[in-house]
Amino acid sequence: MATTVIQSGERGHWWNEWLDSKQSFPATGNFVLEDHAHGLLLIHNEDVVGPGEGFDTHQHRDTEIITWVLEGTVVHQDSVGNSGLIHPGLAQRMSAGTGILHSERNGAGYAERDKLHVVQMWIPPDAPGAVPSYQELDIAGELRRNVLIPVASGMTKYRGEAAIGIGNSNATFHVARLDAGASITVPDAPYGHVFVARGQVDFEGAGPLNQGDVVRLTADGGHRVTATEAAEVLVWEMTASV
Template identity: 80%
Template structure:
């Protein structure tokens, strides 16, 4: 039987220090076995507020597909494979850590600019361990103005050709919808789903009003309508396998 679990923003794991405020759909801080808390193939789904001039200094990842989606501000990215860039709202970034990569990511605003960074970072495992590291970024803002659910990143055969960027996991697709008030989209019907209200307020069919930061975890269900009450942005993972 299908299951719909609504998790309010205040129920998500909360971790913070003097420059980082992180709300986590799955516990990450201090957790070294991410698969134990995953939903589908989604290992990490962090919503972070990063102070001006701050960020994560150079650190290593291995055998992880990392997607970064900026809601406000900019991320300055640099890695040991020679990739660098400034990631802004509407620009999708995917880094495949593969055999190992060092990278840093910081708020592009300086200390005196006072502009915060609001960013969502998501991790999934790759299909194959030990592959070469990879990197891709693409501005998809123009595709998100049509009150539709847009596959932004995918490794699924049914979405791969229409998605803006690829990911090295054949079981997952990352969708984004920007909705004007009164417009709606249908959540994909899939073995596993993760719906995140990134901005605004929506009505989730059968489960009432959801606000910014709320999450819905779906198991063996979908097709529900999500209707914008105010202007909204919705991030959805469609998955047909689980790491558990």
């Protein structure tokens, strides 16, 4: 059993003239992602993207990519015909499978000056070589309930409950938007990852956590998380590792 707190400033930090990226796992450079994963989570990047900027068309293979927008909009386009705007409260997943090309950019133009604040997360699929696919669903209304909502899951126990599916049967991504004083309980699983996307919370056994702080759990779930101010918390529940 282990509970490890990673303060926001301890994360990797990479930036250029239009991107400010804070990375819970090494993601910039020639890294083997599996060597630094926690459970199934390979990438967990909190990015701020300048107006009119973003990632031009690039390729992914055999990766489940979950994008969660905190502020602004992402313009998504891919090689299998999906396009649109991803906004706060919209659950979105892209399964790269045998290969997919896509681009993602700040939906605000250069003259609008609105930043994009987004979290992108990667996990591996159950098996390589699947047909590429895409799914999205607006769940903003569900997030008003002060409870932990299963947003994206491949687990049997969340079938019919999670907003969208993912191609890994051992992982679920949850989100809770909490008013001050509201609490959730972290699922008890072999691996867990808790990220404070905004606000401040008190994590049972670890104390106060601020925006950008992370808790990695190994066989140590069931903790109570209480918002000490309005907060948004992203939680991964995982029953296997890479």
